[in-house]
Amino acid sequence: MARTQDDSLDRPYDFRAQRLFVEDALAEGALVSLDRDRAHYVSDVIRLEVGGHIHLFNGRDGEWRAVREAGGRREALLRCEARLRRQTPPPDLDYAFAPLKHARLDYMVQKAVEMGAGRLVPVMTRRTQATRVNTERMRANVIEAAEQCGILNPPAVLEPEPLARWLAGLAPERRLVFCDEAAPEADPMAALRPAIDGPLAVLIGPEGGFDDEERRRLAARPGTVVLSLGPRILRADTAAVAALALVEAARHAAR
Template sequence: MAAYDFRAHRLFVDAPLAVGTPATLEREPSHYLLNVLRMQEGDRVLLFNGRDGEFLARLAGGSKKAAVLDVVEQTRPQPAAPDLHYLFAPLKHARLDYMLQKAVEMGAGRIQPVLTRHTQVSRVNLERMRANVTEAAEQCGVLAVPEVAEEIRFERLLGAWPAERLMIFCDEDAPIADPIAALKGAPRGPAAVLIGPEGGFSEEERAALLRLPRVLRVSLGPRILRADTAAVAALALVQATLGDWGQA
């Protein structure tokens, strides 16, 4: 039997969920269920809030401004959030949207923009980012919705870096050309993946990264990758070697 029911519609709700307690939706999700999906009384939907797990619910009534659902049973318990941070230099909208969606699918537990010396986009729309993250979680069955943190300057990020968290950053000059070999030699535990801007890290930034107590440079091969492609490649490598792919 499949682990997830991909035929059922999933909906994120920012409210507590429990069996036997009706869920009243706000205007936007109510509009989506009633006007976009054209759901009828008795139709089912899977609800999650990133805290209580996933629940099967059935449309019980209400209005177009506030649909009411009966919460019938819990279908999956709430998992712990992955202890993998994804840090990146901001990109323009379309590519940023794609990158955020893939970071959710790849199991990032925290997502944070980092402003580096060569970052081309200096302002980010956090509300848009969080909406993209939530939508990606709805579509791919993720229950532990990643935290989206405010943008931070590179120097401030490193100044407050916790000594126990491994920093993994992509560097074409990494001493070990094989990224899998490099990652397999790293200790498991709290980790972060940092993707720099398309202009690369400055020499000062690279030197600052290498002064961290736990740091690993990873090569992504002989080809030049765009930042959004590099994000998917790096997260896949980390999950396959240090992350939860082998635990599924």
């Protein structure tokens, strides 16, 4: 019996394989010509020879095994051979955060990708220390994390906006998990249980926390869950990992 292009979906997935994000459409037999930077990566960084295989994904068409057909250091041509994983819907989870500076922001973005965020939303609070946000650098970190962690849907990176405007624009049906360092300690899993079905947003504040007016406005929004992350004051990048891990655990427990 003839094999179909999806027969390979029954095989164990090789998470050790090199993965590359591309913008091109992916389908059986499709040719993907890499730009200079990605050709350099394929040729000089991972040293993929002609005839060697790599996994490609674009956030739309699933993941494909591709073979390198030709090219040098400045160009490379790949051909899709078989689809390895079908595309899944992106997670309906917004991760909103007060921007940090440089390396700590890089770390936070990478961890948010690993923890299943669907969109990354920088929000400017009154105590936000970083006055400029390099969204292109954020997108590069998103792609790198998605390539390394087997993720099919790299999160979208939104442009920064003031906290009040972002809050006003949240759809009423999107529950908000407001991580408040001043909230009384309580069982976080119990607090999250009623909020995990449906669209969700998780908000982490800046170093120094939210001011009183911001805190009151956030807590007053209908559908908001005010969440304590424990007795310790966490750095914002650490709080991001803790909060998203709790959300993932609560969703897993509810399945």
